[in-house]
Amino acid sequence: MSTDIEQTPDMNPADKRPGGELIRLEQVTKRFGDNTVLDHLDFSVEAGKHVTLIGPSGSGKTTILRLLMTLTKPDEGIITVDGQQLFPAPEKQVREIRKQIGMVFQQFNLFPNMSALRNITEAPVTVLGMSKDEAEERARDLLDLVGLADKCDARPSQLSGGQQQRVAIARALAMRPKVLLLDEVTSALDPELVAGVLDVLRDIARTTDITMLCVTHEMNFARDISDQVLMFDSGRIIESGPPEKIFSEPAKDRTREFLSAVL
Numbered sequence: 001m002s003t004d005i006e007q008t009p010d011m012n013p014a015d016k017r018p019g020g021e022l023i024r025l026e027q028v029t030k031r032f033g034d035n036t037v038l039d040h041l042d043f044s045v046e047a048g049k050h051v052t053l054i055g056p057s058g059s060g061k062t063t064i065l066r067l068l069m070t071l072t073k074p075d076e077g078i079i080t081v082d083g084q085q086l087f088p089a090p091e092k093q094v095r096e097i098r099k100q101i102g103m104v105f106q107q108f109n110l111f112p113n114m115s116a117l118r119n120i121t122e123a124p125v126t127v128l129g130m131s132k133d134e135a136e137e138r139a140r141d142l143l144d145l146v147g148l149a150d151k152c153d154a155r156p157s158q159l160s161g162g163q164q165q166r167v168a169i170a171r172a173l174a175m176r177p178k179v180l181l182l183d184e185v186t187s188a189l190d191p192e193l194v195a196g197v198l199d200v201l202r203d204i205a206r207t208t209d210i211t212m213l214c215v216t217h218e219m220n221f222a223r224d225i226s227d228q229v230l231m232f233d234s235g236r237i238i239e240s241g242p243p244e245k246i247f248s249e250p251a252k253d254r255t256r257e258f259l260s261a262v263l
């Protein structure tokens with residue numbers, strides 16, 4: 001069966017390059033005053049892979065997503081997305097690359113005065129120049145994908161937290177990003193709403209080739225969707241590997257301690 005949504009990855013031919021590198025950080029350092037939050041960090045993510053960032057609070061995981069979203073800038077280093085430099089780079093280039101990156105935040109950040117449908121169509125129409133009809137058709141498909149086909153006209157205040165987060169996921173996908181950044185997307189939800197959101201993300205991970213970078217404290221979810229897990233401590237990656245390795249036989253004591261505290 002081939003639905004519109006299952007074609008999401010095909011909308012970005014670059015995603016299909018097997019093994020092609022999509023994201024690269026080279027010697028990236030970020031400081032807030034005296035606090036070195038990321039310390040000469042190097043890593044890369046291949047197109048279509050799902051990478052989960054784990055580690056103690058304050059270890060710099062969210063800062064990486066914010067750097068890729070250009071919500072903050074590094075003090076040193078180079079960030080490249082799909083072969084083009086995101087930092088350092090001229091503003092016009094940054095804007096173009098930014099269109100390829102979608103992010104879902106802990107707090108859903110929906111426009112409160114817009115319907116679910118309009119929340120999803122707004123950026124494709126205004127930023128990508130998509131026709132209103134095309135944007136609406138796609139938004140309806142995406143709402144269907146996240147299990148909210150009947151909520152097109154609902155405002156955020158009429159939706160549960162879990163439903164709002166599913167709209168936020170649909171909104172990020174509407175921009176046809178090559179990369180989806182997920183920042184603790186279930187942390188603000190009541191416990192009974194977490195599973196529904198994670199199931200939607202599992203589905204997206206399984207049925208599309210979108211590249212995902214995910215910060216989460218949901219270790220079972222990380223185990224399910226990840227190709228690679230990066231363990232952070234004090235702004236450095238201290239260990240990385242496939243989930244079955246990191247979760248079952250971590251090489252570092254620090255990883256073992258962290259996992260025994262959260263699992």
Ligand SMILES: Nc1ncnc2c1ncn2[C@@H]1O[C@H](COP(=O)(O)OP(=O)(O)OP(=O)(O)O)[C@@H](O)[C@H]1O
Binds near residue numbers: 059064
């Ligand atoms: N805007 C800011 N100004 C000053 N310090 C900041 C700012 N943003 C982050 N930090 C600091 O940077 C460090 C890393 O924060 P970051 O949010 O990346 O950690 P994290 O690993 O995602 O933690 P958590 O799991 O708690 O979200 C923390 O010490 C934090 O206090």
